[in-house]
Amino acid sequence: MSIIGQGIDRTDGRLKVTGAATYSAEHQLPRLVHAVMVLSTVPKGRIVAIDSAAIKAMKGVRVVMTHQNAPRLAHSKGAQHEDKAKSSGGQQTKPDKKQQPPNPKLSLLQDDRVQYNAQPIAVVVADTFEQARDAARSVKVRYAKEPAQLNLDQARQKLRAPEAQPGRPSESKRGDAAAALERAPVRIDALYTTPIENHNPMEPHATIAAWDGDHLTLYDSTQNISGVRRTAATTFGIEPEKVRVVCPFVGGGFGCKGSTWSHVMLAAMAAKLAGAPVKLVVERTQMFGPVGARPLTEQSLCLGATTEGKLTAITHDTVSHTSFVDDFSEPCTAVTRKAYQTESLHTTQKLMTLNLGVPTYMRAPGESTGSFALESAMDELAYKLMMDPIQLRLANYAERDPEKNLPWSSKSLRECYRVGAERFGWAKRTAEPGSMRAGRMLVGWGMATAAYPANRQGAKASATLLADGTAVVRSGSHDLGTGTYTVMTQIAAEALGLPVSKVRFELGDTSMPEAPVSGGSQTVASVGPAVWQAARGVRHKLILMAVADRGSPLHGVAVTDVDVADGWLSHGTDRARREPIGAVLARHGGQSVTAQSNAEQEADKKKQFAMQSFGAVFVEVHVDPDVGTVRVPRIVGAYGVGRIMNAKLAHSQLMGGIVWGLGMGLMEKTEIDWRYGRAVNENLADYHVPVNADVGAIDIVVVDEQDQQINELGAKGIGEIGITGVAAAIANAVYHATGKRIRDLPITPDKLIV
CATH class of the missing domain: 3.30.365.10 (Aldehyde oxidase/xanthine dehydrogenase, molybdopterin binding domain)
Structure with a gap:
């Protein structure tokens, strides 16, 4: 009976129901201190003054980090701005766009600019969470306010096309949709709208940052440990090998934890200033603004059809909101471009820019909002x-x-x-x-x-068969509550020929083989093949050991004639010739057997x-x-x-x-x-x-x-x-x-x- 497909219980279920599963804010580190972010209360302007002196005098407060004392970052806009000012005799110049950091949505206290309400503008570090929270709420900020773009009618007058991404064109055409609509005897022309929606996972964003010299460890609630690692390395100008990201459990993500947000790097910066590991947990109210949301959409959709119901044309024009900080486009037209057969189609994606936080991915970004419009019109x-x-x-x-x-x-x-x-x-x-x-x-x-x-994306995995006949399989993937631990255990068990109880799957650490972001519904399709290939590699090595071993009842048997199942190696037709996996390993000195994999989809398939x-x-x-x-x-x-x-x-x-x-x-x-x-x-x-x-x-x-x-x-x-x-x-x-x-x-x- 195949192990794959069975509805077995979650292998991590007991840890979760007993409270033994360790989430990002629960890792215990010596000398740990606590940080709380201070968010802006205006949508646009400059910070004129932050009363940090009084806050520093409060009990337990160690650091009040603002744009005035935050570590200067080599790859930040503020640092480049400052460097250019120095090189030009103090004259302010606009940062070179080519020199912008790869993650411009991060607000890392490098200047006094405020681009949206609820933007991080300070971080308070104290001995206890309560002290940090009390101090953060006592921070007084004075702003020089500027007119903000929050009027939707005005924003619609300045629509622009987003930068095209692979597989996500800002405009697509086939045939002459306008002419086909004119000729169509039956037409639907309607506007559909969806609002801003915010992620509310049970576990809010949380990070613990700890420095050891120039090595950084981040315990971060994320859907993309490798992405966090790359962002941290770039932000702090260190080699990726000096950054370790750990995330064994995620209490819900749904897209908001697929990106690296400001609080992650701010925790690391605060840890530098505090000289101690820092824990920063995003408060529930802070989940609205600095960590993304599904953007609002306005979708104009037209269908043209014959009286028999045959579609002759589809047009789908979408507007979604984005931020002045960075762009994000909700690809609503993705589902329309391929849902139904029609010779004429025209879709467009436009952005209206507002002084709000940067939108982001939310479960089925584009497909969920776009399908509402298309399927309603149908x-x-x-x-x-x-x-x-x-x-x-x-x-x-x-x-x-x-x-x-x-x-x-x-x-x-x-x-x-x-x-x-x-x-x-x-x-x-x-x-x-x-x-x-x-x-x-x-x-x-x-x-x-x-x-x-x-x-599907490329993924790596490793599998190791231990002397006691159990196996450990690893990949730097994630479990958002979706069951990755369990599914990968099943895949590995079937590939190895072991019972599920003999296989342990580990994930959530950048010290493991790299896996892609757990987003786009691709984890099983990507990591699963890597786990399968690594486990099959170990299985093959084990069979080679047995057939070459004079002490094995399978000595001399063709490799293709050996089965491995339920922890035993056996002859495909002569079942009397068999032995347990442990016996093979024992005769070879109890050495473990390991295999690595790098699973990529065949390029021609796509x-x-x-x-x-x-x-x-x-x-x-x-x-x-x-x-x-x-x-x-x-x-x-x-x-x-x-x-x-x-x-x-x-x-x-x-x-x-x-x-x-x-x-x-x-x-x-x-x-x-x-x-x-x-x-x-x-x-x-x-x-x-x-x-x-x-x-x-x-x-x-x-x-x-x-x-x-x-x-x-x-x-x-x-x-x-x-x-x-x-x-x-x-x-x-x-x-x-x-x-x-x-x-x-x-x-x-x-x-x-x-």
């Missing part, structure tokens, strides 16, 4: 055509990737539509809005397509195939006709996501994505006071997310899908596809229930009772 088209929404999608089914004109490595979307509709009971739906009821409640049924790229995961989401809503409240008693999701590595964890990931989609559709919104550019619901009480009482029955089915093109395991990522399409399916169900089309998320009661 539903509107279906109603206009008086056509079943599933039939409309099947009529425009893309047999190949329309953007790249490549065959799919695998695509099971037809089966997802069929299975999902069957399990939901879609055939019982009456099409007329407002035609279904449950008592006094209006009942609505809606559906949408889910999609997300099947991403040129030959388009790689994507697909699904279909079906939602039932109950709407109170008097007060406009929306309840979601059930959701069905059917997905084609390659070979499943662990059935239980896959179900958990898909369910989690659906729940987040529920929140996106009905609750999540960061309320900004546009006078000052600060979030007013910067806490878990006022920033609404679904709780157990909001979540009804969730039925998930994964259709059988084989994909040998993405990797030898056939594994695709599943962390993000679950959120895609859910908000649209809810909006479509609300329309079916009420006849009111809500194009502005979240769908709150006030929008339904107007």
